[in-house]
Amino acid sequence: MDPAVAGQYVLNGLMLGMIYAMVAVGFTLFFGVLDVIKFSHGDVVMAGAFTALATLGGLSAGGVVSAAVLVVAATAVAVAAMALLGALIARTLILPLRNAPSLNTLLITLMLGLALREAVRLFYPNGSNPKPFPRLLPADAWSAGGFSLRADSAILLVAGLSAIVAVHLIIHRTRLGLAIRAVAQDPETARVMGVNFEAVVMITFGIGSALAALAGVGDALYYNEINFGMGLWLGVIGFSAAVVGGLGSLYGAILGGFLFAALQTVGAIWFAVPAYKDVFAFGAVILLMAWKPTGLIAEKSAERV
Amino acid sequence: MSATPGRSSLPVAVAGVAACAAACWAFLEAESQWVVAALAAGVLAALPVLDRTGLRARFDAAVHARRALAPALVVTAAFALALVLRDSHFALLMLASVALYVTVCLGLTLQFGFAGIANFAGAAFFGIGCYSAAILAANTALPHLLAVLAGGLAAAAVGSVLILPILRTRGHYAALVTIAFGILFRTFLEVNDVLGGPQGLKVPGMRILGWSFNDPPPLPGGVEASFYLNYVIVAVALAAGAFVLVKRIESSWIGLSFDAVRLDETAAAVCGIDIARWKILAFVLGNFLAGTAGAVYAMMSGFIAPNSFTFGDSLILVSIVILGGVGNPLGVIPAALLLLILPEKLQAIQEYRFLIYAVLVILILLYRPQGLLPRRLREYSAPGPRP
Amino acid sequence: MSAVLTAQGLTVRFGGLTALDALDLELRPREVLGLIGPNGSGKTTFFNALTGLYRPAAGRVVVDGRDLTGATPQAISRAGVARTFQRSRLCLSLSVFDNLMIGDHRNLDHGLWANLVRRRYLARQVGQAQARARELLAIFSAPLAGRMSEAVAALSMIDRRRVEICRALIGGPRILLLDEPSAGMTHDETHELMADLLAVREKLPSLAVILIEHEMNVIERVTGRCMVLNYGRKIREGSYREVAADAQVRQAYLGED
Numbered sequence: 001m002d003p004a005v006a007g008q009y010v011l012n013g014l015m016l017g018m019i020y021a022m023v024a025v026g027f028t029l030f031f032g033v034l035d036v037i038k039f040s041h042g043d044v045v046m047a048g049a050f051t052a053l054a055t056l057g058g059l060s061a062g063g064v065v066s067a068a069v070l071v072v073a074a075t076a077v078a079v080a081a082m083a084l085l086g087a088l089i090a091r092t093l094i095l096p097l098r099n100a101p102s103l104n105t106l107l108i109t110l111m112l113g114l115a116l117r118e119a120v121r122l123f124y125p126n127g128s129n130p131k132p133f134p135r136l137l138p139a140d141a142w143s144a145g146g147f148s149l150r151a152d153s154a155i156l157l158v159a160g161l162s163a164i165v166a167v168h169l170i171i172h173r174t175r176l177g178l179a180i181r182a183v184a185q186d187p188e189t190a191r192v193m194g195v196n197f198e199a200v201v202m203i204t205f206g207i208g209s210a211l212a213a214l215a216g217v218g219d220a221l222y223y224n225e226i227n228f229g230m231g232l233w234l235g236v237i238g239f240s241a242a243v244v245g246g247l248g249s250l251y252g253a254i255l256g257g258f259l260f261a262a263l264q265t266v267g268a269i270w271f272a273v274p275a276y277k278d279v280f281a282f283g284a285v286i287l288l289m290a291w292k293p294t295g296l297i298a299e300k301s302a303e304r305v
Numbered sequence: 306m307s308a309t310p311g312r313s314s315l316p317v318a319v320a321g322v323a324a325c326a327a328a329c330w331a332f333l334e335a336e337s338q339w340v341v342a343a344l345a346a347g348v349l350a351a352l353p354v355l356d357r358t359g360l361r362a363r364f365d366a367a368v369h370a371r372r373a374l375a376p377a378l379v380v381t382a383a384f385a386l387a388l389v390l391r392d393s394h395f396a397l398l399m400l401a402s403v404a405l406y407v408t409v410c411l412g413l414t415l416q417f418g419f420a421g422i423a424n425f426a427g428a429a430f431f432g433i434g435c436y437s438a439a440i441l442a443a444n445t446a447l448p449h450l451l452a453v454l455a456g457g458l459a460a461a462a463v464g465s466v467l468i469l470p471i472l473r474t475r476g477h478y479a480a481l482v483t484i485a486f487g488i489l490f491r492t493f494l495e496v497n498d499v500l501g502g503p504q505g506l507k508v509p510g511m512r513i514l515g516w517s518f519n520d521p522p523p524l525p526g527g528v529e530a531s532f533y534l535n536y537v538i539v540a541v542a543l544a545a546g547a548f549v550l551v552k553r554i555e556s557s558w559i560g561l562s563f564d565a566v567r568l569d570e571t572a573a574a575v576c577g578i579d580i581a582r583w584k585i586l587a588f589v590l591g592n593f594l595a596g597t598a599g600a601v602y603a604m605m606s607g608f609i610a611p612n613s614f615t616f617g618d619s620l621i622l623v624s625i626v627i628l629g630g631v632g633n634p635l636g637v638i639p640a641a642l643l644l645l646i647l648p649e650k651l652q653a654i655q656e657y658r659f660l661i662y663a664v665l666v667i668l669i670l671l672y673r674p675q676g677l678l679p680r681r682l683r684e685y686s687a688p689g690p691r692p
Numbered sequence: 693m694s695a696v697l698t699a700q701g702l703t704v705r706f707g708g709l710t711a712l713d714a715l716d717l718e719l720r721p722r723e724v725l726g727l728i729g730p731n732g733s734g735k736t737t738f739f740n741a742l743t744g745l746y747r748p749a750a751g752r753v754v755v756d757g758r759d760l761t762g763a764t765p766q767a768i769s770r771a772g773v774a775r776t777f778q779r780s781r782l783c784l785s786l787s788v789f790d791n792l793m794i795g796d797h798r799n800l801d802h803g804l805w806a807n808l809v810r811r812r813y814l815a816r817q818v819g820q821a822q823a824r825a826r827e828l829l830a831i832f833s834a835p836l837a838g839r840m841s842e843a844v845a846a847l848s849m850i851d852r853r854r855v856e857i858c859r860a861l862i863g864g865p866r867i868l869l870l871d872e873p874s875a876g877m878t879h880d881e882t883h884e885l886m887a888d889l890l891a892v893r894e895k896l897p898s899l900a901v902i903l904i905e906h907e908m909n910v911i912e913r914v915t916g917r918c919m920v921l922n923y924g925r926k927i928r929e930g931s932y933r934e935v936a937a938d939a940q941v942r943q944a945y946l947g948e949d
Contacts, residue, residue, distance in 0.1 A: 039484075093667070097670070100670075104670050106476070106480055108667055108670045110425070110620070111662075111670075114660075114663040115660055115664055118660035122657060233488060236484055236488065239481055273496050275495075278492070279492075279493070282489065286471075286482060287470065553808050554808065558800045558802050558817075559804070559807045562794075564783065564790070565783065571765075572781040574769075575775060577765075577863070578794070682786070682787050683787065686811070
């Protein structure tokens with residue numbers, strides 16, 4: 001294969017991997033802190049993208065023209081809104097169910113995701129059709145040979161990486177992060193030590209959802225199109241990435257995200273029918289799960305026998 | 306709990322089933338949407354009243370007092386309803402569809418309610434049954450009853466492949482794998498022109514021993530009936546068979562093993578229970594039921610297309626199981642009737658039905674997780690002197 | 693006199709932590725062996741390794757002459773080893789009878805034909821099983837034997853413990869591992885429990901038992917021999933009196949000099 005084409009594939013794969021990693025980190029955070037799989041996470045990504053779109057619409061109507069301002073403002077609003085939504089979900093749906101069988105939480109978040117999807121489809125103006133997202137990032141590209149690096153790709157990669165690093169720093173370098181890790185390891189002891197369990201859970205969900213909003217906006221800025229169903233498959237991929245990497249491990253989620261993107265890229269190259277890349281990537285993930293049920297980086301063991 | 310079935314329990318059981326049948330008749334025959342909405346409101350308001358007065362518990366106990374009472378009553382009610390509504394294509398099609406969905410949801414009850422395996426690809430396994438029967442009926446001379454069986458076996462076979470990798474893993478992995486399968490199945494159908502692609506496939510009507518199901522049935526006395534009556538008979542028979550199967554499993558050592566696997570795998574393993582064996586059995590058997598129902602559905606509809614087998618459709622099936630009461634096979638019936646007939650009659654909410662179901666299930670899980678008919682304690686044989 | 697169960701150099705590690713350090717243990721026929729030690733000393737880890745829930749990093753487990761190191765929990769159960777758990781692992785939403793039958797899994801016919809078609813045969817099996825269960829429960833408490841069709845969730849703590857012990861016993865095991873049966877019980881309930889354990893000894897004399905306990909009264913009354921663990925290692929072995937007087941043991945428990 002032509003190295004320039006290969007390079008293009010690699011770059012696209014990296015972009016995808018970054019988005020998947022951001023979604024996967026959310027899943028791993030939620031599982032780590034509460035042993036919960038929040039299946040609506042992918043749809044929060046979608047909601048973040050739509051919130052950004054709505055904000056852009058409002059700002060443009062208000063006369064704002066500067067692309068930089070638009071991007072920053074829309075991102076900020078989306079992130080804040082989704083963080084609030086995440087905390088709200090934790091408060092009203094997840095926390096009340098924490099003593100019920102874990103399948104109940106799985107079900108309720110699955111249904112929540114469906115509700116979010118349908119709400120956007122039904123109530124957002126013309127929601128059932130894909131909606132174009134404005135090109136706000138600089139369109140110039142830097143070329144060498146047949147390979148070109150677009151400025152927007154670079155910006156998004158850097159932004160995504162910074163976000164993940166920021167989350168890592170929060171978890172490992174701040175007192176809040178310490179509280180989160182304490183709750184993840186042993187909620188009862190953490191409570192006894194004075195950690196406000198409910199607040200920590202809500203904040204963790206807020207952080208994860210904020211990251212999801214970033215992923216949504218990044219996805220929207222890169223592909224310039226969003227639709228109400230984009231969150232479902234993204235959520236499935238993010239979850240499998242987190243699982244393959246090892247649920248509960250931050251590095252595992254990142255690894256899983258890029259791994260899934262790599263598998264999809266390989267699948268896209270091998271198979272003529274584009275739909276099969278997903279089947280291939282997912283089949284490979286299932287085999288990986290069968291081989292290492294606790295993930296490539298071991299899943300946090302949740303059970304005391 | 307009484308030790309022996311009292312004489313008073315039979316009237317309660319009959320009255321309850323008759324009331325449900327009457328409500329169904331009203332829903333199916335209602336012409337205006339306002340009437341339907343009023344009926345629906347009435348049913349919803351009746352539920353807490355039934356709870357408070359203890360009638361719901363009495364009905365549940367009465368219906369389970371005798372071994373074969375529940376399926377006998379329900380089958381009788383279904384056929385009575387079908388005969389009363391014999392002229393209406395729509396009503397009979399609805400009844401048959403409900404019966405087939407009940408069969409699928411009984412399969413889901415085996416997997417999810419008993420063995421604790423989440424299956425979010427119910428519509429996909431249903432679809433496997435549909436497409437298998439469609440291809441066999443259209444391209445081979447295989448007798449249609451065998452084609453129905455083949456549909457079930459195909460779904461069971463695919464299920465056994467799907468479950469093998471996730472046997473060693475935890476509950477949410479099964480959910481993930483079935484969700485992915487449920488989403489990818491439709492894509493798989495659309496890209497394969499052999500299966501008709503996005504446009505779908507035509508399916509010949511059922512023929513058994515020369516009796517064509519797409520012709521109106523020859524009823525005595527020159528009485529006229531829609532040809533769907535044939536399918537109602539098959540669908541209700543299938544659902545009754547599935548019900549008896551599921552009840553027998555539940556009230557046996559097999560059902561107990563399923564429960565042990567669902568409730569505490571570690572304790573079950575230490576007691577010598579082979580976790581993998583029971584998970585496989587539950588999953589494969591449940592999918593077999595879904596596949597056979599799908600095969601009959603395909604021949605009844607005459608036409609199948611990928612957009613009937615989406616992930617959303619799988620979620621509807623799961624909603625029915627949850628609404629009915631996870632682990633109580635009888636609860637599936639009223640739940641299926643509600644969730645399938647209402648949106649057909651209330652055209653205004655058709656568009657919103659996914660959203661409504663999602664919110665409904667969320668509310669149930671938050672406030673009444675046991676559903677319409679809560680799961681009962683196991684009774685192994687006909688009730689007699691209790692231990 | 694050959695041992696019923698032998699552990700040789702059994703080692704269990706979790707990442708960098710050695711929970712069990714080259715433990716040697718021998719369980720003789722018909723004896724009740726006490727296993728004591730401060731929290732975290734590896735007692736439950738030992739049970740988990742014995743019953744196949746943890747994979748040992750080193751060492752051997754031999755039951756009745758058969759090497760069962762690294763075997764699955766199911767295989768170990770088939771070899772006649774039964775246990776209870778420190779944190780009660782009963783199926784609360786199932787009836788007492790159902791919970792016992794989970795323990796009797798080996799002796800029940802699980803064939804599809806037998807369960808689905810031969811219903812009268814199944815009913816006979818159920819009847820026989822009910823009689824067996826009633827008999828076993830009656831060793832502990834006659835009223836409990838009359839509550840077999842109730843959900844376990846409706847039972848008191850001590851009755852639940854009894855059900856869990858019966859679940860372990862109903863399959864007819866050769867070795868019974870009891871993990872802190874008196875945990876969470878009041879003084880009076882512990883007394884009742886002690887009487888229960890002595891009744892078990894009397895009714896099932898061929899059973900060999902390893903008993904993990906923190907209640908020293910129970911250990912003193914019920915066990916013949918004792919083993920003390922600390923930090924995953926055996927530090928003393930002998931009768932309760934010998935062990936209780938040992939200076940090293942006292943230091944491990946009480947931190948005395």
